[in-house]
Amino acid sequence: xxxxxxxxxxxxxxxxxxxxxxxxxxxxxxxxxxxxxxxxxxxxxxxxxxxxxxxxxxxxxxxxxxxxxxxxxxxxxxxxxxxxxxxxxxxxxxxxxxxxxxxxxxxxxxxxxxxxxxxxxxxxxxxxxxxxxxxxxxxxxxxxxxxxxxxxxxxxxxxxxxxxxxxxxxxxxxxxxxxxxxxxxxxxxxxxxxxxxxx
Amino acid sequence: xxxxxxxxxxxxxxxxxxxxxxxxxxxxxxxxxxxxxxxxxxxxxxxxxxxxxxxxxxxxxxxxxxxxxxxxxxxxxxxxxxxxxxxxxxxx
Numbered sequence: 001x002x003x004x005x006x007x008x009x010x011x012x013x014x015x016x017x018x019x020x021x022x023x024x025x026x027x028x029x030x031x032x033x034x035x036x037x038x039x040x041x042x043x044x045x046x047x048x049x050x051x052x053x054x055x056x057x058x059x060x061x062x063x064x065x066x067x068x069x070x071x072x073x074x075x076x077x078x079x080x081x082x083x084x085x086x087x088x089x090x091x092x093x094x095x096x097x098x099x100x101x102x103x104x105x106x107x108x109x110x111x112x113x114x115x116x117x118x119x120x121x122x123x124x125x126x127x128x129x130x131x132x133x134x135x136x137x138x139x140x141x142x143x144x145x146x147x148x149x150x151x152x153x154x155x156x157x158x159x160x161x162x163x164x165x166x167x168x169x170x171x172x173x174x175x176x177x178x179x180x181x182x183x184x185x186x187x188x189x190x191x192x193x194x195x196x197x198x199x
Numbered sequence: 200x201x202x203x204x205x206x207x208x209x210x211x212x213x214x215x216x217x218x219x220x221x222x223x224x225x226x227x228x229x230x231x232x233x234x235x236x237x238x239x240x241x242x243x244x245x246x247x248x249x250x251x252x253x254x255x256x257x258x259x260x261x262x263x264x265x266x267x268x269x270x271x272x273x274x275x276x277x278x279x280x281x282x283x284x285x286x287x288x289x290x291x
Contacts, residue, residue, distance in 0.1 A: 019261055028264060032271040039275040043282045050286035068223055072216065079212040082254045086205045183254040187247045194243035198226040199236060 023173045070113045077106025078186040091169035100159040107152040
């Protein structure tokens, strides 16, 4: 594969000074700021955890298997997202609509399971103000969940445009831009799942 | 439109799932805590790198974009390392 074959597949888009489409560059810069946002949250969690003389084992409070299922769903939605982009790059609008719908469904299921998990934990007395672990857990996973929610809303918009036939093989920057955001949300969850649920 | 082949996304999906299963199994092992944490971090970072390189296509992007993203990651690592060093390094 040539080095820039995939990156340059939007060759018909207007040129930019950097050689990278403005939408994509904008999203990357935004994601860089998001990296620092989540680094702040993860860094705080690590500092608090190291400083705390005792820390409950996550498995005693959290349902690791349910969250593992959620992780599986989010990874699958990331694959369907990248397949959606590959489809429109190949000019297959039918597959684009199918994969975007699957991604939207995956994100919605992820959020539903997270809401179910929160309800269950709150009912069991695991509340944000009860312990340091609770505070850190709800802050980090809550902010991530909010990002997924924003992603689902944007994904619904992009999926709607796909069904209206607004994307073509030559013009599909919106699909790529929301895809970058979606993969980033998946990437952050991969880290959060490990450090919050498995440590 | 430039003709191009796509990476094997399904193969990457299988790798991500396999490493996730390994991670969960590994987390239940009764081994010294530092080794446990190190192993989990290595597996999580490996998965994150796969997503960034292949799903976000960073592997196929221009170097300038890699430098922008890389700079952010360096700053992120410094931020977390400073926090950890506060508790790991001996106090004067």
